[in-house]
Amino acid sequence: MAERRKVREEEIILAKHLISLGGLDPQSYQLEEMVDDYENAVMGSINFTPPEKAEYEGDIVRVIYKDIDDLPVIITLTKNVNNEILDMDFWKKDFSKLQRYPTPETVAIFDQDMI
Template sequence: MNVRKATANEEMLLAYLISKASVTISEDWKINLLVASMDDGKMGSLSLYPEGIVSENHQFGGQISEYLFLDEDDVIVLASLYVDEKGRLFELDMWKTDYSPLSKLPF
């Protein structure tokens, strides 16, 4: 697993999804956020590790927001943001409807 800081575009997408979320996420969510690319055929999904803590002990809690956009090749992409069982950021799931690699994030 290659853990890293989120790119500026990834942070912008996460910020947008958090702004639309059905729950409140702390305003300092990105200060120590680490991410790891998921094995999803290069569609852009990320495991999220808030507070700089890389742990596999947290479990899926639920979806808090989603966003549909078109990739550069006009294929629909669904970005879904999930939290863990304690309400902390858990995963950014990206699903490109034709399963091809993502060309560009929307921001």
């Protein structure tokens, strides 16, 4: 993983929205101020949890977003075994760079028939 960096406001907004979409209370989750980028920040995936607390427990919610190039991006918010936000994982259909960061109004609950 790359060097940790300060979480961006747009990432906090999206993560809190995804927590809500997952049926949970965003106020119950403290998001880390420092995060790691995955894949050299190409697709937007970030890790909220320090390595010593990174044991995956499960997905909270999976949503879909259409980037401005009209390619689908699947975003999965996960939690660790301590019920803390683990990561927000982006997967763009062609693995290309994310062109515009999603906002709450641009994501929808993922349904397998959407791609």
